[in-house]
Amino acid sequence: MKKSTAFVALLSTFTVAICFIILGSISSELMAALGINEAQLGTLVMVAFLTMCIVQLFVGPMVDKFGYKPIAIAGFTITGVSLLLLAVAPSFNLALFACILLGFGAMPLNTVGNTLIPVVLFEGKDPARASNFGNGFFGLGYVLTPLIIVLIIKTMGLSYKVALIFLAVLCFLFFIIALTSSFPNLQVGFTFDKASKVALKPAVLIAALALFCYMALEISMGTWVKSLMQELYGASGIADPATKAGLVLSLFGVAMMIGRFIVSGVKNLTAMGPKLITLASLLALIAILLMIFAKGPALGILAVMLAGLAFAPIFPTIVGVTFAKFDPSLYGSILGFVFSIGLLGGTLVPKFIGNVSVGSTVQQGLLIPAIMAAILLIISLFIGKIGKTN
Numbered sequence: 001m002k003k004s005t006a007f008v009a010l011l012s013t014f015t016v017a018i019c020f021i022i023l024g025s026i027s028s029e030l031m032a033a034l035g036i037n038e039a040q041l042g043t044l045v046m047v048a049f050l051t052m053c054i055v056q057l058f059v060g061p062m063v064d065k066f067g068y069k070p071i072a073i074a075g076f077t078i079t080g081v082s083l084l085l086l087a088v089a090p091s092f093n094l095a096l097f098a099c100i101l102l103g104f105g106a107m108p109l110n111t112v113g114n115t116l117i118p119v120v121l122f123e124g125k126d127p128a129r130a131s132n133f134g135n136g137f138f139g140l141g142y143v144l145t146p147l148i149i150v151l152i153i154k155t156m157g158l159s160y161k162v163a164l165i166f167l168a169v170l171c172f173l174f175f176i177i178a179l180t181s182s183f184p185n186l187q188v189g190f191t192f193d194k195a196s197k198v199a200l201k202p203a204v205l206i207a208a209l210a211l212f213c214y215m216a217l218e219i220s221m222g223t224w225v226k227s228l229m230q231e232l233y234g235a236s237g238i239a240d241p242a243t244k245a246g247l248v249l250s251l252f253g254v255a256m257m258i259g260r261f262i263v264s265g266v267k268n269l270t271a272m273g274p275k276l277i278t279l280a281s282l283l284a285l286i287a288i289l290l291m292i293f294a295k296g297p298a299l300g301i302l303a304v305m306l307a308g309l310a311f312a313p314i315f316p317t318i319v320g321v322t323f324a325k326f327d328p329s330l331y332g333s334i335l336g337f338v339f340s341i342g343l344l345g346g347t348l349v350p351k352f353i354g355n356v357s358v359g360s361t362v363q364q365g366l367l368i369p370a371i372m373a374a375i376l377l378i379i380s381l382f383i384g385k386i387g388k389t390n
Contacts, residue, residue, distance in 0.1 A: 225248065
């Protein structure tokens, strides 16, 4: 049972990555097809992640009531339908509805992945290590999604709509795997009563603030790296900037995936996690500053890859270190609260970047995530100072 459970949990994190990066992967194509600007693209991103923020709060109790299997099945199905709808959307309003559905599909899968992985991997003894390994598959989703889109658009000469349909079919295949898999009779343990109590714990508050900043960074990069690189390639007079920019976005995923798999090989990661979060936050700030000051694509590519490596351990290590301070029965309540707060950052900051970029450049808009990275660095200094909580 554990192998099939782990496989579905890993597929869940992979699919969540598709949901997170899809709008950034087709940003230029979608804007051209719908006749929208950066601010309106930012609105699509904001609506998707605001929906996720709200849905995340309700998924835990639903898992406790119905079990993991129907929630996983629902997540894969709704995500597939949302991608199909986005593919055929002829207008901004219909694309907006597709983004709402995307939010409804992503969060069941997020809960399935992030609450099962620390329990079923490494015998549940090293949550931070397990979380890093599991979220390496999130990084794999960040790699393959832009690559698949570039392959279908550039190499095969088809449209972004075909790429979205392909990804939807992939979700339906994952649905079949979930349908035929077994799941443990575990409860997420999320209730609003528990969440309200656990939210007052200093360790949880620190984690929530850290994830607010971190998810603002990750979702901003997933949304705007392609546009940034198009600006840098275009300014350098390089042909076909959209394709090359899409490949750079994939490199961001490669760096994140490699970083998470490397970190997952470190034993007893939970104990050294707070220092790792501080180091990674510092590197993230440096990477974003390099993007802001880059005059050409070479430095931009280096900065994007450095950002991927820096981002790699932050989310799973924050989650793992925080989980280790509490009983597993509280994992669902903790994840539901901190992830919802984190998604607020991912909801607001990419939208602000889009607004700033209208009449300006995405590169100038990156000052906002640079500020968020600096705040995350300060917050990270306090994560290790919060002791074991009963």
